[in-house]
Amino acid sequence: MNDQSLKILKLFGLAIAGIGLLLILLSPFIGESLTPGSLWWIEPVAYIGSGVFVLGSVAAFIGFQVIARRTKALTGDRTRTWSEVTQDYFDTFAHDMGRPLRRILGKQREARALLNETGKVTPHMVAELLDEIENQAPNFRLMIENVRVLVDLEDDTAAPAIDPVDAAAIVRNVSDRYTPIARERGLELVWWSDPIEFGLIYGDGPALDHVITNLVDNAAKFAQGHVEIQLTRTDSDFFVRVWDDGAGIAESHLAHVFDRGWTPELSARSEKQSSGLGLFIAISLTERCGGQLMVESEAANVSGPDGHSTTFTLSLPLDNRPSER
Amino acid sequence: MTSKSFGGGQKILVVDDEHMSDLMRSVLRRLETDGFKPIVVAPEGPHLTGDDYETQALFSMEAERPSAILLDVRFGEYDSDRFKGLSILKKIVERDSSMPVLMFTQYTQGPYRDTAVNASLTVSASVDFIDKLASPEEVVLRLRRLIGSAPETIKIGSVFEIDAANAAVYVIENGRRDLIREIQGMKLEILNELAAAMYRSEGELVPFSRLERFSDGEDSRASLRVRIRELKVSLGKAVSREFGANELIINVRNRGYRLVNPTN
Numbered sequence: 001m002n003d004q005s006l007k008i009l010k011l012f013g014l015a016i017a018g019i020g021l022l023l024i025l026l027s028p029f030i031g032e033s034l035t036p037g038s039l040w041w042i043e044p045v046a047y048i049g050s051g052v053f054v055l056g057s058v059a060a061f062i063g064f065q066v067i068a069r070r071t072k073a074l075t076g077d078r079t080r081t082w083s084e085v086t087q088d089y090f091d092t093f094a095h096d097m098g099r100p101l102r103r104i105l106g107k108q109r110e111a112r113a114l115l116n117e118t119g120k121v122t123p124h125m126v127a128e129l130l131d132e133i134e135n136q137a138p139n140f141r142l143m144i145e146n147v148r149v150l151v152d153l154e155d156d157t158a159a160p161a162i163d164p165v166d167a168a169a170i171v172r173n174v175s176d177r178y179t180p181i182a183r184e185r186g187l188e189l190v191w192w193s194d195p196i197e198f199g200l201i202y203g204d205g206p207a208l209d210h211v212i213t214n215l216v217d218n219a220a221k222f223a224q225g226h227v228e229i230q231l232t233r234t235d236s237d238f239f240v241r242v243w244d245d246g247a248g249i250a251e252s253h254l255a256h257v258f259d260r261g262w263t264p265e266l267s268a269r270s271e272k273q274s275s276g277l278g279l280f281i282a283i284s285l286t287e288r289c290g291g292q293l294m295v296e297s298e299a300a301n302v303s304g305p306d307g308h309s310t311t312f313t314l315s316l317p318l319d320n321r322p323s324e325r
Numbered sequence: 326m327t328s329k330s331f332g333g334g335q336k337i338l339v340v341d342d343e344h345m346s347d348l349m350r351s352v353l354r355r356l357e358t359d360g361f362k363p364i365v366v367a368p369e370g371p372h373l374t375g376d377d378y379e380t381q382a383l384f385s386m387e388a389e390r391p392s393a394i395l396l397d398v399r400f401g402e403y404d405s406d407r408f409k410g411l412s413i414l415k416k417i418v419e420r421d422s423s424m425p426v427l428m429f430t431q432y433t434q435g436p437y438r439d440t441a442v443n444a445s446l447t448v449s450a451s452v453d454f455i456d457k458l459a460s461p462e463e464v465v466l467r468l469r470r471l472i473g474s475a476p477e478t479i480k481i482g483s484v485f486e487i488d489a490a491n492a493a494v495y496v497i498e499n500g501r502r503d504l505i506r507e508i509q510g511m512k513l514e515i516l517n518e519l520a521a522a523m524y525r526s527e528g529e530l531v532p533f534s535r536l537e538r539f540s541d542g543e544d545s546r547a548s549l550r551v552r553i554r555e556l557k558v559s560l561g562k563a564v565s566r567e568f569g570a571n572e573l574i575i576n577v578r579n580r581g582y583r584l585v586n587p588t589n
Contacts, residue, residue, distance in 0.1 A: 106347025137458045175528040190530045190577050
């Protein structure tokens with residue numbers, strides 16, 4: 001069917017629908033004039049009118065739809081992918097979820113500033129409450145980001161980005177984010193890169209940021225005094241090593257740390273402290289980017305009083321660009 | 326606790342329709358305490374849309390010549406203004422591609438981040454993204470790095486000041502600056518290196534491998550240890566106190582050293 005006949009179909013349909021509508025409206029009068037004094041004729045006219053209206057509407061609708069679809073195809077407007085649709089919903093959701101938190105956090109920071117200005121000694125409970133509110137903010141950020149990445153990982157067609165990325169800047173940003181939390185928990189968080197001028201890598205910056213964030217978040221949960229982030233490189237790969245001096249992971253548990261939903265509390269049958277998603281997401285993202293994530297741990301009861309620690313080592317290619325040949 | 330006056334009166338243009346919110350007020354306050362001069366874009370009128378902010382922001386950019394711009398993504402609750410910040414960003418970069426812009430956004434990932442990047446990030450543009458929930462300290466740290474200019478002097482707490490260009494370390498007492506003559510040469514180089522790392526980020530330590538070039542002898546690690554000890558003694562003498570193992574310059578688990586602000 002060409003465009004001209006489609007337009008005629010559309011207009012014809014509209015006209016028929018209009019006649020049908022007119023018939024329905026006029027049925028009392030037409031019917032009455034046909035059989036004066038009796039309402040018997042009203043109904044058939046109305047029925048016929050409705051039928052004609054529906055037929056006309058359907059024709060016009062088909063005309064509209066086909067034309068609209070053709071224009072869409074011509075202008076190149078493609079249907080959005082499932083991932084884009086979910087990400088869109090997710091953005092709205094994350095923004096709206098964040099609203100109450102932004103308000104609470106804002107009030108908390110204002111209260112803190114006011115207390116600092118007046119120089120009053122804050123009761124212990126109040127100070128603790130303010131700290132708790134402040135420190136839950138990064139948790140919330142990580143949680144929202146984790147769910148977003150989880151949705152994203154479901155999309156098999158999505159490929160990791162390959163951009164020039166300042167890996168040291170990413171480690172520094174994560175360190176900055178977790179330094180206040182570490183301080184609050186009495187931990188010392190340090191990082192360094194070797195060499196100091198680390199240079200650029202080619203890879204997925206947001207993914208790298210997210211993997212390191214999850215590793216550091218995990219380390220800060222279990223560390224007893226120290227968390228270290230170390231960035232190093234060879235000629236072909238770079239490594240991010242996240243070390244903590246926590247109690248360590250028993251050998252029987254090591255195989256499960258990357259399982260979705262696994263948390264150490266699960267085995268101890270106590271209240272869950274975390275979602276168990278962080279490390280699962282970390283390893284899934286790493287593998288998508290063509291890298292590896294490994295864990296080594298020395299549990300507390302194995303190697304004496306102060307030998308316990310856990311190390312996660314992330315390794316990724318320095319240059320993830322496809323080769324020219 | 327810490328006294329950092331790094332900003333040096335640099336102007337920061339703040340473009341956010343929620344600039345009156347508590348969250349933004351704490352950011353503005355932090356900018357001021359760190360020596361920046363925030364300039365808030367606040368168009369007037371009864372029904373403000375993203376366009377009003379755009380016009381005013383571009384005007385202020387010309388008029389005020391800020392050192393950096395702090396820009397939100399969302400303006401108002403109109404769906405059409407959902408990504409208004411991105412189009413403002415684009416116009417800013419078109420006008421001045423070297424203008425550092427820090428964007429408040431939750432789109433650190435996903436298609437909108439790509440939109441933002443594609444829309445604005447030409448090779449030379451210096452644009453960074455930060456979550457709106459980030460602490461004011463984090464915002465200022467990022468902004469400082471984005472602006473990129475190293476300060477002429479770095480303060481350690483409110484007690485010491487390092488002037489790298491003039492190779493001098495001062496002790497500050499009652500507003501007076503006194504030169505610490507003992508700290509020169511290698512010791513000053515070490516202190517510079519440590520202070521620069523502290524300035525970049527609080528948690529950054531300087532690994533031994535980096536510092537050992539400022540020491541000599543067969544056992545460079547040992548001679549480095551001696552230099553650090555002498556440095557701490559010299560700094561301590563200037564303020565008539567002794568800095569312990571966990572003060573001022575700390576050896577972190579035999580990985581390297583880092584500088585921390587002295588406690589009072």
